[in-house]
Amino acid sequence: MDTDQHNIDLKKLPKHIAIIMDGNGRWAKSRNQVRVFGHKNGVNSVREVTEACAELGVQYLTLYAFSTENWDRPKFEVNTLMKLLVDTLKKEINTLNKNDISLQAIGDLSKLPEKTRKALLEGIEATKTNSRMKLILALNYSSKWEIAECIKKIAIQYADGVLDLQDINDKCICENLETKGIPDPELMIRTSGEQRISNFLLYQLAYAELYFTETMWPDFNKAALYKAIENFQERERRFGKTSEQLKNA
Numbered sequence: 001m002d003t004d005q006h007n008i009d010l011k012k013l014p015k016h017i018a019i020i021m022d023g024n025g026r027w028a029k030s031r032n033q034v035r036v037f038g039h040k041n042g043v044n045s046v047r048e049v050t051e052a053c054a055e056l057g058v059q060y061l062t063l064y065a066f067s068t069e070n071w072d073r074p075k076f077e078v079n080t081l082m083k084l085l086v087d088t089l090k091k092e093i094n095t096l097n098k099n100d101i102s103l104q105a106i107g108d109l110s111k112l113p114e115k116t117r118k119a120l121l122e123g124i125e126a127t128k129t130n131s132r133m134k135l136i137l138a139l140n141y142s143s144k145w146e147i148a149e150c151i152k153k154i155a156i157q158y159a160d161g162v163l164d165l166q167d168i169n170d171k172c173i174c175e176n177l178e179t180k181g182i183p184d185p186e187l188m189i190r191t192s193g194e195q196r197i198s199n200f201l202l203y204q205l206a207y208a209e210l211y212f213t214e215t216m217w218p219d220f221n222k223a224a225l226y227k228a229i230e231n232f233q234e235r236e237r238r239f240g241k242t243s244e245q246l247k248n249a
């Protein structure tokens with residue numbers, strides 16, 4: 001099958017796609033392999049989906065790579081994931097540069113192993129002037145953590161007298177979230193059949209279209225991404241308005 005064939009209307013592309021990459025462990029288990037085999041194969045999907053988004057013209061792609069809860073997984077799995085991140089980041093910097101993609105990260109990076117943090121910061125620095133697409137990795141990220149941090153930052157500004165009570169609004173909250181400067185995702189994809197948001201971008205997904213697929217992350221490829229975007233484009237996004245109001249606008 002020619003995976004480059006799609007019926008996507010490029011004028012109505014989601015500007016920002018966020019993905020919960022789920023199902024690596026089950027994918028590996030169904031092949032009688034250890035869980036980390038799934039993560040290793042998941043990297044190919046990361047590469048393919050990143051490339052497809054950039055080719056289409058999606059401007060922001062956020063991938064949930066490691067949640068604050070993932071530290072509770074077996075030590076071997078956590079260590080392998082951290083190493084995989086280092087190896088992948090190092091290996092892919094040139095490709096990111098060639099494709100004019102800049103890397104960014106959201107989450108509490110201070111708690112990452114030093115090697116992972118270093119590779120990440122080097123990747124961010126080496127790609128910072130690229131402008132075709134932003135690839136945002138959510139690492140040691142959870143939305144509840146992010147919102148608590150946001151409240152702390154706002155409380156400090158209020159206590160310091162640099163912020164009035166009436167200025168605490170959506171704009172102010174967005175400016176104090178990890179995703180400052182990044183438009184909210186319009187499409188959120190979760191693979192593997194689970195239908196949950198799992199502490200991912202809770203504030204930012206307020207109006208996102210949610211797309212759930214049974215496909216396990218290591219099997220998620222360009223064709224699967226095209227299908228998700230085509231599905232997104234069939235939906236009517238009302239933002240609280242009526243269908244009639246939208247048609248008459």
Ligand code: FPP
Pocket residue numbers: 021022023024025026027039040042043046063064065066067070081084085088089137192
């Ligand atoms: C969820 O599957 C996947 C993860 C927690 C990690 C995702 C990481 C990668 C794909 C590799 C590295 C990423 C980058 C950006 C280089 P799961 O383990 O929860 O699967 P399960 O639900 O079947 O157990």
